[in-house]
Amino acid sequence: MLNKYNPAEIEAKHYRNWEAKGYFQPDFSRSESFAIQLPPPNVTGTLHMGHAFNQTIMDGLTRYYRMKGCNTCWVPGTDHAGIATQIVVERQLAEQGISRHELGREKFLEKVWQWKEQSGGTITEQMRRMGCSADWSREYFTMDDVRAPIVTEVFVRLFEQGLIYRGKRLVNWDPVLGTAVSDLEVESVEEQGSMWHIRYPIAERPSESVIVATTRPETLLGDVAVAVHPEDERYAHLIGKELVLPLTGRTIPVIADEYVEKDFGTGCVKITPAHDFNDYEVGKRHNTRLINVFDLEAKVLADAEVFNYQGEAQAGFRLPEAYAGLDRFAARKQIVADLEAQNLLAEVKPHTLMTPKGDRTGSVIEPMLTSQWFVAMSATPNGGEPESEFKGMSLAQKAKHAVDSGAVKFIPENWVNTYNQWMNNIQDWCISRQLWWGHQIPAWYDSDGHCYVARSQEEAEKLAGKTGLVRDEDVLDTWFSSALVPFSTLGWPSETPELKAFLPSSVLVTGYEIIFFWVARMIMMTTHFTGQVPFKDVYIHGMVRDHEGKKMSKSEGNVIDPVDLIDGIDLESLLVKRTTGLRRPEKAPQVKKATEKLFPEGIPVFGTDALRFTMASYASLGRSINFDFKRAEGYRNFCNKLWNATNFVLMNTENQDCGLDESAPRAYTFVDQWIIGRLQQVEAEVATAFDTYRFDLATQTLYEFVWNEYCDWYIELAKVQIQTGCPATQRTTRATLLRVLEVILRLLHPIIPFITEELWQTVAPMCGRKTADSIMLAPFPKADPEKIAPAAFEKMSVLQGLVESVRNLRGEMGLGPGVKAPLLVEGGEELADMLKYLPALTRLTEAKLVDKLPEGEDAPVAVCQAARNARLMLKVEIDKEAETARLNKEAEKLQKALDKLNAKLSKPGYTEKAPAHLVEKDKAELADLTDKMAKVEAQLAKLQS
Incomplete structure (x- = not known):
């Protein structure tokens, strides 16, 4: 048996192993590539719910395409965040009574780099907690030694092409x-x-x-x-x-x-x-x-x-x-x-x-x-471009053409309108900032104020024909260097294997608020310098809001830290965390009150997989989400359900004949054929969902299949087959239990990677399907339509109808869970091989097929239409007096509800003035109560006849 499900234990173990063994790195022996660029979070940042949402989608896609056999590369990195980082370090210095002006530029920048080395990796470590399978060997920083010369090269080229100029303009x-x-x-x-x-x-x-x-x-x-x-x-x-x-x-x-x-x-x-x-x-x-x-x-x-x-x-x-x-x-x-x-x-x-x-x-x-530096959006370059369909266009025209031609597609498509609205009203881009932290503008001035743009001071002095030049003190807008990410991270300007394999990348996953600030500028820069688009698809996801639909804000007290959801946190610690360091300290009482209301007992441990499943379930096209803890609880329960189901399968298959010897005879029942057929349909649906970025549909399909069909139906039916079947049936049932479960784990892996890895390492060897060292390297399941047996589906539908009819019959008779009774079934011989499943699923002593049900019985009869109107009767000795008392009590309760509802609906003006949906709801409830009352009265009449 497995130990108790402990998310923290398995998450730490498997992530260390994945990263240490280099599983996240691309495999250039594979012909088809899948690449994705991480929108670089600020180096000052910490993980928030938007990141958790965004990264769940990106990692899900990466793991999916890696399992499909693609040469997969997810490039991670962080942005130097000019303003945010300078503020953080200046505040730290202020606490020591020091200003940056007292230190001077050089010493101040030394302090910033020290801070970056000590604290700048927080968010990438949190990404690891989310299970992100990014290639950390390619991690970049937008001001590292590789990116800095590329930024300078781009600036100089744009200046030489007449696309960068300095001018006096109005700015924020x-x-x-x-x-x-x-x-x-x-x-x-x-x-x-x-x-x-x-x-x-x-x-x-x-x-x-x-x-x-x-x-x-x-x-x-x-x-x-x-x-x-x-x-x-x-x-x-x-x-x-x-x-x-x-x-x-x-x-x-x-x-x-x-x-x-x-x-x-x-x-x-x-x-x-x-x-x-x-x-x-x-x-x-x-x-x-x-x-x-x-x-x-x-x-x-x-x-x-x-x-x-x-x-x-x-x-x-x-x-x-x-x-x-x-x-x-x-x-x-x-x-x-x-x-x-x-x-x-x-x-x-x-x-x-x-x-x-x-x-x-x-x-x-x-x-x-x-006076600022600007990039001209509408001017055409005076040479220096690579040969491509974009050559000779202005930067704005290039960005527009990339989308108009379909080379870059927005998903959902309606975001094209937003993109075009911005592009049609585009202004020149102010790229200079009066900061010290950032890429210093590569421009030098002589004593007469003449400007020389160059790759180095030596080159500038050569252009000027003199020494003693002074460098421009401004730095570049952070968005300038991040606009180069699609090619600056792949070795440009050299022709590298990475540039050839991963440009354009497959998809960019981002929020709508930076369509212009980042998406459009990446398209401009990449088409201009490489002649290619930066990415093929732009998947725009919605914003994560609180359960009431409000924007998450620290000062409102409704911010949720994803790491708290993963690890859990008690209320006292949560209050300290939320009220410390508020930008507006006067908001502390409001934050405290909101926190106590939302989390009266703190936040329980959910684990990364449950959080990821929740985020994926919200990922419909473009819709903002209201985060609901109830849903997260449901998916934590799902993880437990999967764990416990695996435990059951292992208990019933370990040291047993599970059909690994293919020569041993097998006997597939219609139940086995049904679950195998349904699995093929699910495989196809999930693949389509991933291919079309419909993570919400993928999670819905998998949840319903695993919980409702595999666990609640097949496992329960398999118990009967293992207990009562012949050796061939038992062997086949064990093999089916294992093999369907193994496929389920591979289908789920892109969404919930940790629990699936842990379970797969045990399940896969038992059914002969451990083809790789890790589930993330195993092939993604591929549907085989030939395994779908329509006849098995029809029989399973009949069986489910019978089970539902019996359960309804028990409810109608008021039988408690502990009461067992025999069942008589009046129907065709085709029902015979189904009856053996009914006792286990509906708490019967037996289920017997009869030519005709007894006449003159007081017991009610259920009709199962799925089984061609088969008639079912539970042979229960009824205490007429007790049953009459129970039904009279039920009738009294129903009558009170009917009287109350009738009074409400007959109140003058109610149906005309009340909202239509409420009136319809009341009428529907009235019809339901009337139907229930009719059934109770019919049973009373039968008892009294």
Whole structure:
């Protein structure tokens, strides 16, 4: 017998063995390849439910195709996460009273690398806990010694091809971090604010004014115009006229632009192109100036900086002295007070707005005009591309063509619309960040400000013809290096066997939120530098939410750590873990309350396999999931069921004749033929599900087959065959028990790898199917339609009908589980070989075939339609008095329920006003109760006749 099922014990044992023996590495002797790239998690990160979901799918696919005989490679790695990592290390230094500026760039980077070596591998170790069969010998880090020169090479080539440039543009600016950030690092937070209605006097008639509504009065210092809709009759006479900009003495024009919504607010919109993305586009259309009024800490400048749209500086001017040096929000208060004092504030209204905040700092993002490096999305390269169908296209065209041509397919297909929407409105990509941690931009400047892009300082000095160049201090956006992952991890620019075998990879498994930030950019970069697409399929999965459908958030107290689900954790430890280190400590009571509500007794041990089965069961195409612990409990029970079923099979087959000698006679019953046939159907269904990324269908099919058909039906029937059958039947039954179980384990392995490995190591040798050292190297089962016997299916359907009829009959008669009785069956001779199974499955003393059931009996009769309307009777001596009392009690209970429901439905207006689905539910319940009452009354009448 097996020991008690202990997930932790078998998980640690098998993973160490798999990795040590190199089972995760590709086998280049195999002709067909399957490759998959891990979306590199942040080196600062720890495993969360999204990772667990994503990695269950990726590992399931990897194990499936490895078992199918493919040369399989899952490439793992981590992202250097520029902003997140720098913040982590800066916070650690701050606890010691040290700032990065005191250390200097070189010493600070030494500290970051030290941190990375000590703490950066947490998430990859947690991936091992999830059973991820990635090829760890190929693990990369986006700033390692292999990737760094590739990133530089790509930057230089793009620059030489005219696709990278430096310019002054509007970007998301985090004043706390002091860097540009991507849209993905900006969270829109709903807040209650104000809408200030400000009078802008008409220059020609100062006593008259237009009213402009704004949520950011502090930016009026940088206004260049007021826009109205060209068809707005209220302001048509003012177009081209000048307005006096409050508090400044400057005049600005009234312009007409369709961007303005006539019916929103006052119909007048202030245009501040240096501090608003929409205004930037309006100003560009009208060739206005760009007036920057904030420094990089979002404080008001003493002198405004003025530029044109080519980024060229123009003559600046003094800003009102009262605001110089004030933080933008302090300036807001002062400006509002001054407007009110000068009678220029018409009114203030409460207003709900979406405020952009940095996801790392929580600071309000400021659109800021800064000098940055950009990748041109719509420009065509001036040479240097490989020969391919993508040659001569812009980066955006390449990314669009890859999807339009079908070379890259989105699954589900509807995500193509999201992709195209982004691509059709694409802007040049800001790739520079004002950080120290990251790939430093390979550009050097001389004392005159001339820029030289090169692979090294020596190369730059050669280009400049001089020494003493100073390197650009900015680093590259993290997404730049991660966009190169499809080929930077396979040996490019060299022509390696890996590049040939694994590019394009088979599938990318990722979330929808990075379709543009990562997926599109990988397609751009890979097609541009290799002439191939990076992957054939993009499988977009949904987001993991809590059981109520809410986004998981530490501050809300609904985050679940997958490792806690695997190992279990008591409530006290869980509370400490959840309330320590909160970004918003004031949320601790709320987190504590939510934790105690969700986990009043802590989290029990589920094990990795149960968690993976749960995640796989949720993996339908593109749908976000609400994680339910009840489902996880169900799949933990499934693992126990599989373990216990294997124990039963081993007890009944160990040291027994199990048919390994193929020359020994066998005798297959219709029951054996049925389970073997059903197995073929399941094999085909599961393979199709994996091939089409329908993990939910694979888990559903396997769960129902293993639990309902193999365990609840075949094992119970096999007990009868082993106990009563001839030697050939017994031999065949044992062989079928083992061989079906062995196939089940291989079918389940991609989803639940640990328990299947443990059981397979025992089961496979017993049935002569241990063809490999590990189940992960064994072949994936392949259906054989010739083993499906329709006649066996028909007979099994009859047997199941008989069993169900007897069970219903027992229930109708109120027989307890401990009561056994003989069964009489009136039916054809074809039922004879089925009756031997009924006593074991329905608690009978015997089942006997008769020509005709006795007449005049009080006992009820069941009719089994599956058995051609066979009639069944249990010969039970009935205590009429006791049975009448029981039925009367049941009738009384049913009548009360009927009276209550009838009263509800007859209540005036209920059926008209109540929700339709509730009314239908009540009517269905009424019909069910009425049917039950009729049966009870019929039995009472029979007893009294």
